[in-house]
Amino acid sequence: MTASKLIGALFAATILTAPAFAQGYPERQITMVVPFSAGGPTDTVARLVAERMSDDLGQQIVIQNVGGAGGTLGAAQVAKAEADGYTVLLHHIGMATSATLYRNLPYDTLNAFDYVGLVTEVPMVVTARADFEPADFLAFIDYVKANADSLTLANAGIGAASHLCGMLLMQALEAPLVTVPYKGTGPAMTDLLGGQVDIMCDQTTNTTQQIKAGTIKAYAVTTPERLDLFPDLPTAAESGLEAMQFGIWHGIYTPKGTAPEINQRLSESLQKALADDGVAKAMADLGTAPSSAADATPEALKAKLESEIARWKPVIEAAGVYAD
Amino acid sequence: MDLLSNLALGFSVASSLENLLFCLIGVLLGTLIGVLPGIGATATIAMLLPITFQLEPVSSLIMLAGIYYGAQYGGSTTAILINMPGESSSAVTAIDGYQMARQGRAGTALATAALGSFFAGSVATFLVAIFAPPLTAIALKFGAAEYFSLMVMGLVMSVALAHGSVLKALAMVVLGLLLGMVGTDVYTGAPRFTMGMTQFADGLNFVAVAVGVFGIAEILRNLEDEHDRQVMTRNITRLFPTREEFRQMIGPVLRGTGVGSVLGILPGGGAILASFASYTVEKKLSKHPEEFGKGALAGVAGPESANNAGAQTSFIPLLTLGIPANPVMALMIGAMIIQGIVPGPNVVSEQPALFWGIIASMWIGNLMLVVLNLPLIGLWVKLLTVPYYVLFPIIMAMCSIGVYSVNSNPYDLFAVAFFGLLGYVMSKLRCEPAPLLLGFVLGPLLEENLRRAMILSRGDPTTFVTRPISAGLLVLSLAVLVLVFLPQIRKRRDEVFTESDA
Numbered sequence: 001m002t003a004s005k006l007i008g009a010l011f012a013a014t015i016l017t018a019p020a021f022a023q024g025y026p027e028r029q030i031t032m033v034v035p036f037s038a039g040g041p042t043d044t045v046a047r048l049v050a051e052r053m054s055d056d057l058g059q060q061i062v063i064q065n066v067g068g069a070g071g072t073l074g075a076a077q078v079a080k081a082e083a084d085g086y087t088v089l090l091h092h093i094g095m096a097t098s099a100t101l102y103r104n105l106p107y108d109t110l111n112a113f114d115y116v117g118l119v120t121e122v123p124m125v126v127t128a129r130a131d132f133e134p135a136d137f138l139a140f141i142d143y144v145k146a147n148a149d150s151l152t153l154a155n156a157g158i159g160a161a162s163h164l165c166g167m168l169l170m171q172a173l174e175a176p177l178v179t180v181p182y183k184g185t186g187p188a189m190t191d192l193l194g195g196q197v198d199i200m201c202d203q204t205t206n207t208t209q210q211i212k213a214g215t216i217k218a219y220a221v222t223t224p225e226r227l228d229l230f231p232d233l234p235t236a237a238e239s240g241l242e243a244m245q246f247g248i249w250h251g252i253y254t255p256k257g258t259a260p261e262i263n264q265r266l267s268e269s270l271q272k273a274l275a276d277d278g279v280a281k282a283m284a285d286l287g288t289a290p291s292s293a294a295d296a297t298p299e300a301l302k303a304k305l306e307s308e309i310a311r312w313k314p315v316i317e318a319a320g321v322y323a324d
Numbered sequence: 325m326d327l328l329s330n331l332a333l334g335f336s337v338a339s340s341l342e343n344l345l346f347c348l349i350g351v352l353l354g355t356l357i358g359v360l361p362g363i364g365a366t367a368t369i370a371m372l373l374p375i376t377f378q379l380e381p382v383s384s385l386i387m388l389a390g391i392y393y394g395a396q397y398g399g400s401t402t403a404i405l406i407n408m409p410g411e412s413s414s415a416v417t418a419i420d421g422y423q424m425a426r427q428g429r430a431g432t433a434l435a436t437a438a439l440g441s442f443f444a445g446s447v448a449t450f451l452v453a454i455f456a457p458p459l460t461a462i463a464l465k466f467g468a469a470e471y472f473s474l475m476v477m478g479l480v481m482s483v484a485l486a487h488g489s490v491l492k493a494l495a496m497v498v499l500g501l502l503l504g505m506v507g508t509d510v511y512t513g514a515p516r517f518t519m520g521m522t523q524f525a526d527g528l529n530f531v532a533v534a535v536g537v538f539g540i541a542e543i544l545r546n547l548e549d550e551h552d553r554q555v556m557t558r559n560i561t562r563l564f565p566t567r568e569e570f571r572q573m574i575g576p577v578l579r580g581t582g583v584g585s586v587l588g589i590l591p592g593g594g595a596i597l598a599s600f601a602s603y604t605v606e607k608k609l610s611k612h613p614e615e616f617g618k619g620a621l622a623g624v625a626g627p628e629s630a631n632n633a634g635a636q637t638s639f640i641p642l643l644t645l646g647i648p649a650n651p652v653m654a655l656m657i658g659a660m661i662i663q664g665i666v667p668g669p670n671v672v673s674e675q676p677a678l679f680w681g682i683i684a685s686m687w688i689g690n691l692m693l694v695v696l697n698l699p700l701i702g703l704w705v706k707l708l709t710v711p712y713y714v715l716f717p718i719i720m721a722m723c724s725i726g727v728y729s730v731n732s733n734p735y736d737l738f739a740v741a742f743f744g745l746l747g748y749v750m751s752k753l754r755c756e757p758a759p760l761l762l763g764f765v766l767g768p769l770l771e772e773n774l775r776r777a778m779i780l781s782r783g784d785p786t787t788f789v790t791r792p793i794s795a796g797l798l799v800l801s802l803a804v805l806v807l808v809f810l811p812q813i814r815k816r817r818d819e820v821f822t823e824s825d826a
Contacts, residue, residue, distance in 0.1 A: 043658055047658075183510055
């Protein structure tokens with residue numbers, strides 16, 4: 001910390017009337033719980049922003065991977081943690097879907113957390129094996145509807161992004177495909193590359209390089225507008241599938257009862273990290289973009305979580321698939 | 325020629341002073357964590373990930389790769405010295421390696437493991453360099469049906485791991501399969517045998533089970549009487565293999581390298597079969613199969629070569645498809661992404677310096693490992709003279725830290741304690757832990773692929789025999805089964821005849 005910053009902080013500390021425990025935050029290292037294994041897409045997002053946030057906060061943010069049970073173990077750990085701002089959670093859309101997918105969660109999703117802000121929303125791409133017959137997405141829709149019982153749809157396991165997207169696709173097309181679950185994206189992608197399965201809908205983080213190499217075929221994206229990354233790919237919505245608009249959004253949470261000043265401080269730091277060129281570049285390589293400053297706020301994340309829980313509840317219940 | 329210019333590029337990248345240094349750091353760290361029981365490459369790489377952000381992409385990947393194959397070397401050291409395998413591959417080394425150590429041949433076993441690994445690593449590296457793209461095409465032909473048949477073959481082979489009663493070995497395999505069932509069903513999401521604990525939703529932790537049934541059980545057994553241990557250290561006559569032992573080593577090392585290289589290419593978990601498969605092959609080909617399980621040199625040389633060859637060739641799916649074959653590879657992909665390189669099929673053509681640099685560094689790293697490890701053998705063997713009351717608490721503490729660091733899950737520690745007790749009871753009943761471990765590893769893969777193959781074939785079981793690769797593997801399994809049981813049937817008949825004669 002430079003001398004001028006130090007003086008500024010001292011000055012601020014004397015005039016502000018914030019509760020004592022929020023003053024001078026952060027004073028020691030912060031643990032960011034990532035409820036998935038190290039090296040995965042969520043972990044990558046977490047490490048990208050944590051590094052820049054550490055610079056801004058002046059304290060190291062340490063990533064702790066607490067994998068298992070679709071991210072609910074890590075979320076449960078943070079829900080039980082002390083609400084002092086030194087334990088935070090970075091979780092994705094699974095925070096909202098697990099509220100329905102798991103019928104006996106050890107925490108109440110809407111009442112166990114406070115909010116810092118949205119981090120990024122990763123788009124999804126509808127893909128198929130390289131030699132899949134239809135030439136474009138409109139042909140794809142007709143072909144899949146006509147051949148629903150002979151086509152297979154891969155996903156990376158219950159609750160995975162590809163599983164959610166697959167459910168939406170089948171509902172939108174009214175085509176009950178044969179679903180083939182895998183343990184993670186790696187093996188699912190291997191079988192798609194080998195032509196063992198026909199269709200998979202997954203995040204750009206996992207599909208971009210394969211699409212560019214021509215080893216799998218891309219049909220549509222699930223964003224409201226076309227992506228800069230694939231200007232030729234139509235959105236599912238413009239092809240008539242209005243319901244197929246979604247992305248894998250990531251948010252940062254704190255345990256319920258954390259001082260609003262702390263959440264605000266973290267949110268500011270998050271906004272700075274997201275405005276960083278390096279972060280934007282790294283995210284662009286993965287086919288995604290940082291959330292806007294307006295989205296990287298506690299209010300935006302709270303609204304997102306509430307609306308997404310409401311949105312996915314009927315979809316999951318209609319599919320009748322639960323993770324417990 | 326393309327290959328030569330590519331390799332030249334690779335070596336020019338890998339032999340820069342900086343990259344040599346990171347390669348050395350990687351293999352040193354790898355050896356160290358491999359030797360510390362319970363602490364695996366996954367945890368170490370996860371901890372080091374933030375450091376690599378500051379490095380050049382090539383340097384950081386060279387270092388991470390070094391940790392990975394360095395840990396494979398180091399892992400066999402604990403398996404041999406204290407019967408504590410940290411990974412499924414070194415579980416096989418523990419069978420005969422530990423027996424050799426008990427006979428005072430720890431040095432020979434360690435030297436054999438190091439030399440076999442070096443040879444296999446060097447050969448496999450060149451295989452990666454020359455055949456990576458065509459081999460990938462073959463690997464993609466492996467669908468669910470093929471993997472199922474491969475796993476069946478692995479299970480059949482597991483019976484050969486046992487050196488005692490075949491019935492007990494089968495019982496252990498089945499117990500292992502059952503333990504492998506614990507966790508969430510991939511297809512329905514239903515939790516199975518978790519006793520309502522979400523901490524077991526992803527199944528039992530492999531390291532916890534392995535450390536328990538092998539290591540902790542061995543410690544408990546040793547606490548009964550300290551007599552064995554003195555024999556272990558008193559009988560050490562020499563550290564390096566004799567000329568005769570070198571001669572015995574050649575065949576197993578060559579065959580192990582072949583088996584390991586082939587299995588390592590399969591992204592769906594072929595590499596874990598490598599050391600088990602090699603052990604079976606050696607036991608079948610040996611003129612003295614009765615020595616296996618009692619300190620057979622071939623039982624160390626073959627599997628160690630196979631495991632290292634498999635570790636090298638498992639880089640093929642990572643580098644050519646961008647798909648990780650195991651958690652360590654997944655971490656390396658994470659490291660690449662943060663460096664701005666998104667792994668995929670184009671990495672070879674878009675980043676030739678990176679691709680060939682890593683391959684060249686693997687060869688250099690293997691050379692470093694053998695140079696590092698041979699002189700260390702004397703030191704490791706001296707560790708055996710450390711008194712129990714010092715060594716055991718250290719091992720227990722290390723194991724606990726290592727197991728906990730994988731998922732920060734305290735239930736994994738309960739599992740270590742439970743499986744330690746189970747392993748002790750098993751040793752009292754003269755049941756061996758290796759078949760159990762193999763069943764545990766293969767069970768989930770077997771089930772997953774069986775059910776996936778059936779889903780893909782719409783419930784038609786003939787898919788396993790109409791697909792040529794799958795059918796071939798099943799025929800091979802049948803042949804192994806006959807080979808395993810034939811001598812026993814013949815023996816029984818002989819016994820019957822002797823009795824009727826009398």
